[in-house]
Amino acid sequence: MMMAKETLYVLEAQHITINFGGLTAVNDVSLQVPFESIISIIGPNGAGKTTFFNCISGFYQIDGGTVLFQERPINGIPTDEIADLGISRTYQNIRLFTNMSVMENVLIGQQPRLHSTCVDTILQTYRNRREEQQSIQKASNLLEFVGLSAYADDLAKNLPYGAQRRLEIARALGNNPHLLLLDEPCAGMNPHETAAMIDLIRTLRSDLKITVVLIEHDMKVVMNISDSILVLDHGEAIANGTPEEIQKNQRVIEAYLGTGTDDLVEKYSQRKKKAAQPIGEE
C-alpha cells in the first residue's frame, strides 16, 4: 500500500471510448486523478458522465482506451475484483439493499476484506467469530463517521432520503477504498444537507485519505470542493482545469447556455454603448 502512494496518479483513464450501437456515448475521454484529490465531472444531461463512471468501475466493457488504477490496467475485470482492488462507488438513483438493515448494508460493503468461509461459519471457529465481531465494530464506526448511528438497526428503505445517500457512502467505505466514485451525492438535497455532504466529502479526504471523483450538478458544491473539474458534453471532454479556469472557459459556457449567447452578448453591449453616448454628439 505504501508503494502505491509513490505513483503519481491513483487513477488514469486514457482515451476511453464506448459505443452503444451507433451512438458513441463516451468518446476519447482522458482523466488523471492525483492522490488525495477531489475531482468533479460536470456536464449537461446526457453528456456521458455516468457512462464514464460505469466504464471506470467496470460496469461497462469499454471499446477503446485503458483504465489504470494505481498503474495497473483494470479494464475487463469483473466489478467484484475492482471492489477488491479498492475502488468503491455510489449510484445516481440510490441503490441500497432495501430490505436489509442499515448495519447489514455496511457489512456487505466490507465483503472484499473478509476471509472466513462458510465452513468456518457452520463450525463457528474462532477466526469466524473474531472476524464477525471486528466487522460489526467497523460497521458501527463507519455509521458513526457518516452520522447514521441512530439508524443502525432500521431497515434501509425506512431511512430519509439524505440518510440513504450517506448510507451508500458508508457502504462504499467498507472495503477501505483508495478511490471513491460518487454519482451526484447532493442530488435532491436541501442547502443544509448539501453543506453537511460537502463537509463529509472533505473529511473523507482529510481523515481517511481517500481520493474522490464525483459527478454533480450543483455548481456551488462543484466550485467549492473540487481541485479540478472535467467537463463533458456529448460524450467528449471539452475542458479540464481548476474551478476558476472552468468558470471562464468559453466552450463550457456554450455547452451550458448554448451558442447563441455570443451574439446576444455583443448586441447587448452595443446597445449599452449607444445608450451611453450623449445625445446629439454623433
Add this chain to the structure above:
Amino acid sequence: MKNMTYKTIQNAITTGIILIFFEMIDLTSTLAIILEKLFTGNSKVKTVTPNYLIAVIGLIVFIAAAAFTNKNLTPASKISLPKKLTAGLIFGLITGGMLALLNIILGNFLNNGVDLRKYLEVLSPDVIRNFLFQKDIQSAVMIFFGTSVAGALAGTLVMHIFQVTGQPAGLWHSIKKSYGSFQQQQHSRRNQLISRSALVLLVIFILILPLIANAYTISVLGLVCIYAILGLGLNLIVGLSGQLVFGYVAFYAIGAYTFALLTAPKPLGIQLSFLPAFVIALVMSGIAGGLVGLPIMNLRGDYLAIVTLGFGEIIRILINSNNLTDFTGGPQGVKNIGQPGQPAFIGNLLGAPLKNNVWFLYLIFAVLFIVIYVVFRLQYSRTGRSWEAMREDETVAQACGVTTSSYKVLAVVIGAVIAGAAGAIYASRNTYTGPGEYVFMVSVNVLAIVVIGGMGSIPGVLLGAFIIKGIPELLRDLESYRMIVFGAMLVIMMVIRPEGLLPVKRRRLSVKPESVESLKENFKS
C-alpha cells in the same frame, strides 16, 4: 344511498354465485356432514341430514352478510339500524332467490326424469333430493328464502351489535397492542426469558410427541418434517439468495435414489449400511447441485427457472426409463431399502427398544435440527448476508465485492445437499421409492412452503411445511375438496399477508462506535 343499494345487490349476487358453485360441486353436503359430526360427536355420519344442510346454507349467508356489513355499512357511514336491516333483507332475498332458482330448475329436471349426471357427475338424483331437503320444490324454495333471509338479517344484526359495542374488535386491538409492545421490548431480559422458555417447552413437547402419538400422527409428522427439511434447503436458494430454482425435486430424487440403490438388494446389490450410504447420498446430490450450478452461474430470473425446471424433468425421466431398469429399477422403483438399526443403549435406557416408526421419527428430528442449525448459522453470517444482498440487487452486490457467481453455486450446492438428506431419509423411511414420487408437484409444494412461511425465515418454513403438508391431512373430511379449500386459503393468505406468515426479522447488530482514530487505523492498513 343509491350506491349502497347497488353494493348490497352486488355483494348478494356474489354470495349467491359462491353458494351455487358450492352446491354444484356438492361441497355443501360435505360441510353439512362435518357440521353434524362436530355437533353430535358421532364420527360415523355418512349421509346428509336436511337440517344440517339448512344450517350450512344459513351459516354461509350469515358470514357473507356480516362481512358485507362490516365492510360497507361501517359506523362511519352513519346508516341507521332499520336501513341496515333493510339491506340485510335485500341481501337475503337475492341470495335465497338465486338458490331457489337453481333448485327449481334442478328439481324440475329431477321430476321429469332427466339424468343430469351426463353433464355433471355430482348431480345424481339423491344429491338433488338432498338439495331440496327431501321435500317438494315449493317447500324447498320457501326454506331457501327463509334460511337466507334469516341468515342475512342475523349477520347484519350481529355485526351491528359488534359495531355499537365495539367489542370483539376492541379486544382484538388490545391483544395486538400488547403483543406489539412485547415485540418492541423483545430485548428486555424478562421478555427474552419468556420467549426462550416458550421455545424450550415447545421443543420438549415435540420430543415427547412421538412417544404418545398414534401411528397415523407419527407418519404425518414424519412427512411434515421431511418437507420442512426440503423447505429449508430451497429457502436457502430462493428465499435467501433469490435464485428462482424450479426443479428442486431433482436433488431430492438424487439423494433418495443414491441411498436406495446403495442399500437395496436389487438392482445393484451393494447393500451398504445406513451411514456410509447416507453420506454418499449427500455428496452425490451436492455434486449434482454443483453441476447444475456451473452453467446457471450467469443466468438470472426466468432463465434460471426454465433451466432448472428442465433439469428436474430430465432426472425424473431418467429414473423412469425402461432402458435403465438394470441401474435404477425403472418404473417399478427400488424395494427393500435399508433402514438404520436402533442403537442398543436406547433400549437399555428406556427398558424396551422404541417402535420402529418412533425411532425413525427421532432420526428425522435429528436431521431436521442439524439442518436448522446449519441454515441458521449460514443465514446470520457474511455468507447469508451476501446471498441476501444478491437477492436485493445483484449488480450492486457484485460491485460491493460479492463474488456473485460463486455465491450462487454455493447456495445451489448447499440447498442440493439438504434436499439429498431429505431424499435419503424419505427413501429409508418408506423402504421403497419409485419415479412417481419425484414429480414436478413436489417442487411446487416446497416452493409454496417457502413463500407461505415467509422468504428467508426459518420458523416460517417450519410453519409452512405444517400448513402445506399437515393441514391437508387434517382436512381429510373434505377429501376431494381439499385442494379447493387449500387453494382458497393460499389466495386469501397471499392477499392478506403477501410477505408470508412469519416474515424474517432483522437482528440487532449495532455496537457502540469507537473513535474516528480507530477508523483511520483501519484505513491505513
